[in-house]
Amino acid sequence: MTPDDSNGSEPRFQPLTVPRRTVMGPGPSSASPTVLRAMSLPVIGYLDPAYFDVLEEVESMLKEVFKTEQRAFAVAGAGSAGMEAGLQSILERGDKVIICSYGYFCERQVMMCERLGAEVIELRTEWGKAFDPQVLKDALREHADTRLVVSIHAETSAGTLHPVKEMSEIAHDAGALFLTDVVTSLAGCEVDFDGWDLDFAYSGSQKCLAAPPGISPVALSERALDHIRGRKTLPSSWYLDLSLIADYWGPERKHHHTNPVNMVYGLREALALALNEGLETRWLRHERVAAALRAGLNAMGLESPVEPSARLNQLTVVSLPKGVDDVKLRGQLFDLYGIEVGRGLGQFAGKVIRIGLMGESCVPANVFNLLNALERLLPEYGYETGKGVGTGAAAAQLAAEPAPLY
Numbered sequence: 244m245t246p247d248d249s250n251g252s253e254p255r256f257q258p259l260t261v262p263r264r265t266v267m268g269p270g271p272s273s274a275s276p277t278v279l280r281a282m283s284l285p286v287i288g289y290l291d292p293a294y295f296d297v298l299e300e301v302e303s304m305l306k307e308v309f310k311t312e313q314r315a316f317a318v319a320g321a322g323s324a325g326m327e328a329g330l331q332s333i334l335e336r337g338d339k340v341i342i343c344s345y346g347y348f349c350e351r352q353v354m355m356c357e358r359l360g361a362e363v364i365e366l367r368t369e370w371g372k373a374f375d376p377q378v379l380k381d382a383l384r385e386h387a388d389t390r391l392v393v394s395i396h397a398e399t400s401a402g403t404l405h406p407v408k409e410m411s412e413i414a415h416d417a418g419a420l421f422l423t424d425v426v427t428s429l430a431g432c433e434v435d436f437d438g439w440d441l442d443f444a445y446s447g448s449q450k451c452l453a454a455p456p457g458i459s460p461v462a463l464s465e466r467a468l469d470h471i472r473g474r475k476t477l478p479s480s481w482y483l484d485l486s487l488i489a490d491y492w493g494p495e496r497k498h499h500h501t502n503p504v505n506m507v508y509g510l511r512e513a514l515a516l517a518l519n520e521g522l523e524t525r526w527l528r529h530e531r532v533a534a535a536l537r538a539g540l541n542a543m544g545l546e547s548p549v550e551p552s553a554r555l556n557q558l559t560v561v562s563l564p565k566g567v568d569d570v571k572l573r574g575q576l577f578d579l580y581g582i583e584v585g586r587g588l589g590q591f592a593g594k595v596i597r598i599g600l601m602g603e604s605c606v607p608a609n610v611f612n613l614l615n616a617l618e619r620l621l622p623e624y625g626y627e628t629g630k631g632v633g634t635g636a637a638a639a640q641l642a643a644e645p646a647p648l649y
């Protein structure tokens with residue numbers, strides 16, 4: 244066959260299409276169309292002065308979102324790349340690290356630290372409860388030579404928010420550095436990097452920032468950067484060495500790897516959307532939309548295993564009533580209603596579903612769609628909720644405390 248022979252015939256492959264979904268799991272959440280449009284702008288070189296202007300703007304927007312005047316930039320990769328970049332840049336083989344552990348992603352931090360050959364002290368506490376800072380205080384008394392304390396601000400697997408400000412103070416009083424995961428919290432509730440005196444925080448683009456997965460915004464203290472530059476041994480990963488990435492994002496623009504330019508355009512647009520909405524308004528949107536979901540679930544008699552004071556707005560954990568099969572229910576939500584929710588992990592496996600309301604997905608319409616679907620499906624399992632009971636309660640909650648328009 245010559246190239247001419249194919250004229251007029253069907254190409255072997257058609258353009259890609261994907262189904263429409265209502266994405267209400269633990270992440271990714273939906274990406275804003277504005278963000279997706281920005282990502283289709285032309286590729287330019289990562290050493291092009293026009294691209295440096297983009298980087299400069301992204302850096303200053305990230306500083307606003309993280310609330311820091313120290314270093315803020317983005318690691319190419321998923322949230323786990325930010326996690327690994329922080330751990331492997333700060334810790335040397337044999338360093339002692341305390342990991343406050345109350346969920347699945349805390350366990351990932353433990354695995355990473357073990358691979359690094361660090362001496363890991365894991366402070367395991369019950370899922371569904373806020374971490375008690377006294378546990379850390381006691382552990383640091385016993386392990387005064389701890390290099391780093393590791394934590395998660397918003398544990399998506401357990402649906403819990405943790406007191407990282409107090410934890411950071413305790414770590415610093417003991418002379419340790421303090422690292423926290425803000426993958427699910429950044430842009431969905433308050434994160435105050437400088438005010439909470441954090442040393443390293445990493446996030447993900449795919450949750451409350453309303454961008455696709457693939458880039459990890461991070462903030463780094465000058466104290467932590469000095470520590471990394473002064474290490475006795477080089478970090479084991481060249482690609483994830485935070486000091487090298489910081490040098491590319493810094494005034495010298497030192498070449499490192501090929502920066503993912505279109506992901507950075509998307510991040511720029513996502514940050515612009517968040518800052519234009521106003522961070523406080525965005526946090527309030529997450530609070531009020533989650534309150535509507537909880538009102539609906541409560542009215543239907545559905546409960547959460549998470550203690551009320553520790554509940555995350557971005558992710559609601561719902562206990563399944565007796566006789567409701569988790570896999571079957573999630574399958575029905577997906578197949579019949581196009582709604583994706585998350586399964587229970589670890590201590591919650593098989594017992595709960597997890598409902599995400601983050602960024603672009605955090606809108607009242609999603610709450611009503613899901614509650615309506617649950618009202619229709621649960622009676623099939625012998626669990627009668629009454630039609631309109633959940634959706635009605637959610638509407639009443641929004642009437643009393645409206646969510647900011649988005």
Ligand SMILES: Cc1ncc(COP(=O)(O)O)c(C=O)c1O
Nearest residue numbers: 270321322323348397399426447
């Ligand atoms: C709290 C938390 N940390 C870390 C991660 C890992 O992020 P990624 O899947 O983008 O690597 C997630 C992902 O859901 C998360 O929820």
